Amino acid sequence: MSQRKTIDARGAFCPGPLMEVIAALKLIEIGDEVEVWSTDQGTVKDLPIWVDKVGHKLIETNECDGYWSLVVEKTK
Amino acid sequence: MANQPLFILLCSGTHEKIQIAGMTAAVAAVSERPVYVLVTMNAILSFKKxxxxxxxxxxGAFSKLLLDKKAPDAIELFGQGKMLGDLTMYACTMALDLLEWDMNNLTEDLFDEALGLTKFLSDAEDGQLMTL
Structure with missing residues (x-):
């Protein structure tokens, strides 16, 4: 069963949330997920592009109360 | 197709330019793009150990904003790019000579080696060169 690690990057500016996700992905197993919470407007556009470029999988993007939640699955 | 290497010639000592260089280097490096940075002129003063x-x-004004709002530190961004991606940092040999510095005068665990402009430009013929 996959595990999910949550990162609260609310208040961090670009490229902080992205770098935190990448660091977290390095530490988890293939099939596990990272969820990031971000108030940075760029994250909601930049993170899906990065995920697509390097070959991971974006599971979901949700707009919450004043922030975005994005979930990435490690695929390699 | 392999990702085209990015070469950044960082000359300016202006915080805003060092910041965008750090952001660009880090994001490109973690996006599976080899990045090479040569730090020279006033820029190298900000990398003093x-x-x-x-x-x-x-x-200027944006530097104050970056600091007041605690944006990611420029020097730390280069370090993150090295740790998480394919980023190579060079210190300009001419700048070191003029300052009478060696690699021990620079931020620890950040620079790979001292390099001359000629070698850097030669290598950059195979990639995209950005000057800041």
Whole structure:
């Protein structure tokens, strides 16, 4: 069963949330997920592009109360 | 197709330019793009070992915003790019000579080696060169 690690990057500016996700992905197993919470407007556009470029999988993007939640699955 | 290497010639000592260089280098490096940075001229002064933010930076209105709002530190961004991606940092040999510095005068665990401009430009023929 996959595990999910949550990162609260609310208040961090670009490229902080992205770098935190990448660091977290390095530490988890293939099939596990990272969820990031971000108030940075760029994250909601930049993170899906990065995920697509390097070959991971974006599971979901949700707009919450004043922030975005994005979930990435490690695929390699 | 392999990702085209990015070469950044960082000359300016202005905080805002060092910041965008750090952001660009880090994001490109973690996006599976090899990145090579040559730090020279006034820029190298901000990489002096032991210098601490905010005193290591000089800049304008946006520098103040970056510091006040605690944006990711420029020097730390280069470090993250090295740790998480394919980023190579060079110190300009001419700048070191003029300052009478060696690699021990620079931020620890950040620079790979000292390099001359000729070699850097030669290598950059195979990639995209950005000057800041």
């Amino acid at each position: 032991g210098a601490e933010s905010p005193r290591r930076y000089t800049g």
